[in-house]
Amino acid sequence: MNAGLTIQDLSVAYGRRRILHSLTAEAPMPGEVVAVLGPNGSGKSTLLKALAALVPSRGDVRLDGRAVLAMSREDRARRVVYLPQALPPSVHLRVFESILVAGNAGERGLAQKTLTPVVQGILERLGIAHLGMAFLDELSGGQKQLAGLAQALVRDPELLLLDEPLSALDLHHQFQVMALIREETRRRGMVTLVVLHDINIALHHTDRVLLVADGGLAGAGRPEDVITPESLARVYGVRGRLERCSRGRLSVHIDALA
Numbered sequence: 098m099n100a101g102l103t104i105q106d107l108s109v110a111y112g113r114r115r116i117l118h119s120l121t122a123e124a125p126m127p128g129e130v131v132a133v134l135g136p137n138g139s140g141k142s143t144l145l146k147a148l149a150a151l152v153p154s155r156g157d158v159r160l161d162g163r164a165v166l167a168m169s170r171e172d173r174a175r176r177v178v179y180l181p182q183a184l185p186p187s188v189h190l191r192v193f194e195s196i197l198v199a200g201n202a203g204e205r206g207l208a209q210k211t212l213t214p215v216v217q218g219i220l221e222r223l224g225i226a227h228l229g230m231a232f233l234d235e236l237s238g239g240q241k242q243l244a245g246l247a248q249a250l251v252r253d254p255e256l257l258l259l260d261e262p263l264s265a266l267d268l269h270h271q272f273q274v275m276a277l278i279r280e281e282t283r284r285r286g287m288v289t290l291v292v293l294h295d296i297n298i299a300l301h302h303t304d305r306v307l308l309v310a311d312g313g314l315a316g317a318g319r320p321e322d323v324i325t326p327e328s329l330a331r332v333y334g335v336r337g338r339l340e341r342c343s344r345g346r347l348s349v350h351i352d353a354l355a
């Protein structure tokens with residue numbers, strides 16, 4: 098039985114500047130998509146990088162009961178995939194090929210014959226099957242972001258860390274990507290943490306929220322419990338309302354600065 102992700106007393110500093118102080122989070126369970134919310138500079142990316150051991154940290158992070166920070170680099174690379182906010186410069190490789198390469202990496206790498214239909218399926222479900230033969234370095238910003246997501250998904254991690262994966266996407270693709278992330282997270286029983294700035298996307302498309310502020314958590318739990326007029330004022334400094342639409346879904350409306 099997979100025990101999900103637990104974060105206990107996680108601290109990160111850049112030089113002498115402390116960014117996260119003893120952050121402890123209740124366990125996201127396998128199959129859950131977790132929104133990481135919070136103001137600019139609050140430490141969301143730092144949290145994801147610390148979970149992937151890309152920045153030095155202190156504390157205990159466990160995935161399926163195993164200490165992530167103590168894993169060998171190879172073991173961790175198989176289990177934990179981090180998709181950065183700023184994608185690395187693109188190489189002159191075709192999109193399809195780049196996803197095959199990502200899927201072949203590590204011990205879990207599948208044979209090309211097995212991987213080809215998997216890659217095709219991911220491209221289709223992201224709505225970019227027509228870009229398979231395009232070169233990565235000739236894509237638009239949003240297309241690159243979708244190709245990066247396909248490279249992350251094909252690696253089939255246990256913990257998927259996505260840093261603002263919607264930032265360059267149009268409305269159609271934002272919806273499509275969040276629906277796919279949720280479906281894949283449930284189907285594979287992985288845990289997905291996704292940094293978002295759009296509170297309504299967090300309300301509608303995620304199972305749990307971690308609200309990061311002042312080096313710790315200003316709230317954690319179900320989106321409708323964490324996203325409240327009080328927390329919006331306290332954490333973001335805005336005056337907001339939550340209203341239920343005719344379909345029964347909650348949405349946030351911001352009226353003014355608090």
Ligand SMILES: Nc1ncnc2c1ncn2[C@@H]1O[C@H](COP(=O)(O)OP(=O)(O)OP(=O)(O)O)[C@@H](O)[C@H]1O
Nearest residue numbers: 111112116135136137138139140141142143144182
């Ligand atoms: N490599 C670094 N060296 C020094 N300080 C850093 C470094 N990376 C980030 N910081 C600082 O750490 C703090 C948290 O940054 P982080 O990128 O984690 O914030 P964030 O919540 O993801 O912000 P945003 O929403 O603006 O992307 C910021 O004050 C930032 O200036």
